[in-house]
Amino acid sequence: MxxxxxxxxxxxxxxxxxxxxxxxxxxxxxxxxxxxxxxxxxxxxxxxxxxxxxxxxxxxxxxxxxxxxxxxxxxxxxxxxxxxxxxxxxxxxxxxxxxxxxxxxxxxxxxxxxxxxxxxxxxxxxxxxxxxxxxxxxxxxxxxxxxxxxxxxxxxxxxxxxxxxxxxxxxxxxxxxxxxxxxxxxxxxxxxxxxxxxxxxxxxxxxxxxxxxxxxxxxxxxxxxxxxxxxxxxxxxxxxxxxxxxxxxxxxxxxxxxxxxxxxxxxxxxxxxxxxxxxxxxxxxxxxxxxxxxxxxxxxxxxxxxxxxxxxxxxxxxxxxxxxxxxxxxxxxxxxxxxxxxDRVPDVRDLPDAVPAPVFRGHVRFENVHFGYDRKRPFLRGLHLEIQPGQQVAVVGMSGAGKSTILALLLRLYDPTSGRVTIDGHDLPEYTLESLRSQISVVLQENLLFAASLHDNIAYARPDATRQEVREAAQLANADEFIMALPDGYDTVVGERGQTLSGGQRQRIAVARAALRRTPLLILDEPTNGLDRENEQLVMQALSELTRGRTSIFVTHNLQHASQADLIVYLEEGRVLERGSHSELLALGGRYAALYRSQSEAIAWEDESHAVPR
CATH class of the missing domain: 1.20.1560.10 (ABC transporter type 1, transmembrane domain)
Structure with missing residues (x-):
């Protein structure tokens, strides 16, 4: 009582x-x-x-x-x-x-x-x-x-x-x-x-x-x-x-x-x-x-x-x-x-003996990686993937194949259930999270902008950057022109989540942010999804400049974009089903080739239906 x-x-x-x-x-x-x-x-x-x-x-x-x-x-x-x-x-x-x-x-x-x-x-x-x-x-x-x-x-x-x-x-x-x-x-x-x-x-x-x-x-x-x-x-x-x-x-x-x-x-x-x-x-x-x-x-x-x-x-x-x-x-x-x-302990955290990572060369390996958001149901099953320094890799496949999961594991947002992910031969948990993620730039499908000026939104990637460096990054991202056309230029304050900008403009700001970061590794997760042709071309031009000389992993459903990569990896049900260059996969005549032909026919039909008769 x-x-x-x-x-x-x-x-x-x-x-x-x-x-x-x-x-x-x-x-x-x-x-x-x-x-x-x-x-x-x-x-x-x-x-x-x-x-x-x-x-x-x-x-x-x-x-x-x-x-x-x-x-x-x-x-x-x-x-x-x-x-x-x-x-x-x-x-x-x-x-x-x-x-x-x-x-x-x-x-x-x-x-x-x-x-x-x-x-x-x-x-x-x-x-x-x-x-x-x-x-x-x-x-x-x-x-x-x-x-x-x-x-x-x-x-x-x-x-x-x-x-x-x-x-x-x-x-x-x-x-x-x-x-x-x-x-x-x-x-x-x-x-x-x-x-x-x-x-x-x-x-x-x-x-x-x-x-x-x-x-x-x-x-x-x-x-x-x-x-x-x-x-x-x-x-x-x-x-x-x-x-x-x-x-x-x-x-x-x-x-x-x-x-x-x-x-x-x-x-x-x-x-x-x-x-x-x-x-x-x-x-x-x-x-x-x-x-x-x-x-x-x-x-x-x-x-x-x-x-x-x-x-x-x-x-x-x-x-x-x-x-x-x-x-x-x-x-x-x-x-x-x-x-x-x-009192809740993070699932992913710095190990007691973790050390700051050195400057990465960009050699990435996934060795027999198993992973599942529910441990009883693995999502990735024995994934093997090797990416050489400076190589541009496109990861393609149907929805739910595990493409974005690969990126999350590389960023160590999750840890594999078994197997390991390495950079330059070292397991990711050997490094502190901050030093690992500070060497990886990310451009996502839906990039979040904050209720701050455009200058600050870009500079969040590297707070010590000068104003000139911020503008150079925006120029590389094809964003400088539309920013300067705004009433306050780089000092223009965007609404919460960047809703005052168009989707294409938000993506180009995200590319500028990644360009300013100057990291050896670059992750691109459906960066052109939902954009019109004009904005898509502007973003792809910016990404082409951004990826030069860097190890980049490009997740996309658009195989026209994937065809430009050094290596294409086709995932299905958490496994690498096919890998090779664009020409090699077309010659193989497998899933990638069938999907590429299907997309090409759809694009040709769409162009034809929108063509103006003479």
Missing amino acids: GSGPTGQLRQALPSLLRITRRFWPYIRKERGLAGGALGAMLLGVFIRLLEPWPLKVLVDSVLIRPPQPVTVPGFGTLSTSAVIAAVAVSVVIIVGLRALTAYASTVGFAVVANRVLTAIRTDLYAHLQRLSLSFHSTARSGELTSRVIGDVGMLRDVVVTAALPMLGSVLILVGMIAVLFVMRWELALLALVPLPILLIRSSQLSNRIREVSRKQRKREGAMASTVTETMSAIKVVQALSLEAAFLRAFGQQNSKNLKESAKSARLSAGLERSVDVLIAVSTALVMWFGARLVLRQELSPGDLLVFLTYLKNAFKPVQDFAKYTGRLAKASAAGERILEVL
């Missing part, structure tokens, strides 16, 4: 401790500032314990007795007016010092929390980028965004607004209960009589609040995923008139989240009000018994007043527990979602 206002805290405690242990290295870096903030908090607790005592002096020494001089040790005899003035000034000093320490501890802990969680968010984002494609192919991007932005934000807010105040509340509670027992142990025990009832009531609600909090965070992640997916594919959504369907799905998730939020608020409010009532019962019992002690002259009125003030302040942390435990449950859920990502 759970326990009192701390019941939910106890339920969440293992999770919170695990989160704290996992993030301790971040906290340790801020130990100086955190120690200062903790010292200010402890000083504030001591000052809070002094607050009621001026009131006791005023009641017992001035208000109850007839006005007469008061002897104060160390200060001599003071008149009644002086005592009243001293009490008033002491109240201002005590409250002022408490406010100062509270300000110092609050600001100090807030700065620590923000620094720590900013570092965690940065590392979480970096870790997500390192996770393998096998993870990202199944994860929802909106859900991941929710973890980076929403969950870290939730954790930061709760640390500042709940966890640290609760720590102060615990210290105040312990200090005041200790003073209560020193002052009058009978009254202290009487004040704790309602505590078992409070524990039972809290335990009834604790698990429910925690479970509702978990559902809320999960549902908010689902909503973020829906929004992200809709916005990233807005063209398709509008073209297919799917707005109503997505709105309906989002509305259902939003309504369920509203119900969970209302339920959480209702449970938390019920717990807080229960605490209020039980505190009132405790106060009434102390007032009843304490007044009887005063009447019997076993306790002074000032002592009773101090006791009641302590009791009120001691139960204030208990009220805070009821308020903060719901927030801590949300923090627990958010922290677990963050750790779930941080």
Whole structure:
């Protein structure tokens, strides 16, 4: 069974401790500032314990007795007016010092929390980028965004607004209960009589609040995923008139989240009000018994007043527990979602003994490579392929034959199930991922441009490139002319994903990016797919310049383009079925020759159908 206002805290405690242990290295870096903030908090607790005592002096020494001089040790005899003035000034000093320490501890802990969680968010984002494609192919991007932005934000807010105040509340509670027992142990025990009832009531609600909090965070992640997916594919959504369907799905998730939020608020409010009532019962019992002690002259009125003030302040942390435990449950859920990502080990990562790769010559080998996205169903089956330095290789075949998979293995986006991929005779895992991928340029079928200037989009390939080098790369890619025709030239900012440019223009920017990188290996994955004839010719001209003198692998369905390669590899069902030059494969009369004839006839028929009769 759970326990009192701390019941939910106890339920969440293992999770919170695990989160704290996992993030301790971040906290340790801020130990100086955190120690200062903790010292200010402890000083504030001591000052809070002094607050009621001026009131006791005023009641017992001035208000109850007839006005007469008061002897104060160390200060001599003071008149009644002086005592009243001293009490008033002491109240201002005590409250002022408490406010100062509270300000110092609050600001100090807030700065620590923000620094720590900013570092965690940065590392979480970096870790997500390192996770393998096998993870990202199944994860929802909106859900991941929710973890980076929403969950870290939730954790930061709760640390500042709940966890640290609760720590102060615990210290105040312990200090005041200790003073209560020193002052009058009978009254202290009487004040704790309602505590078992409070524990039972809290335990009834604790698990429910925690479970509702978990559902809320999960549902908010689902909503973020829906929004992200809709916005990233807005063209398709509008073209297919799917707005109503997505709105309906989002509305259902939003309504369920509203119900969970209302339920959480209702449970938390019920717990807080229960605490209020039980505190009132405790106060009434102390007032009843304490007044009887005063009447019997076993306790002074000032002592009773101090006791009641302590009791009120001691139960204030208990009220805070009821308020903060719901927030801590949300923090627990958010922290677990963050750790779930941080604790995931990338399938592809640097080995402990990996070293930076030397400059590659470009000799690539696939030796008996087996690979499957599902390990039980191999996709590549005993693939053998050798590419000489500077050789231009076209990889062709029907859809699903494994063409793009070869490129992914060379980039080490995946590792083979068995067999090995080598460059210049060395296994790829021998090298660090950064040094490997920095020597391979890529032009894809759908190249992503960022919401930045065209200059920056090209320069992402090599951030230290000069402006002249960026323009030379664009000229090689046949992109300089259309860029200079834009209002701001190379400083023109393109829309998100480059949607303000045509497909051909985006491809030429991608070619410019690859040209600027100047790497010994080049990967081209259907770079002309979906382009019209004019843009296709411009891109192919640029690629012809780009591939000169480099080892290049060109995946394409267009055999007219493949025919220009030094070596053509025809894949079928994950195996190399045919290999050779264009003329050799035509002479072989196999699958490649049949497919080439079919494509040539289709192109001839298309040209004839579009010809203008004289």
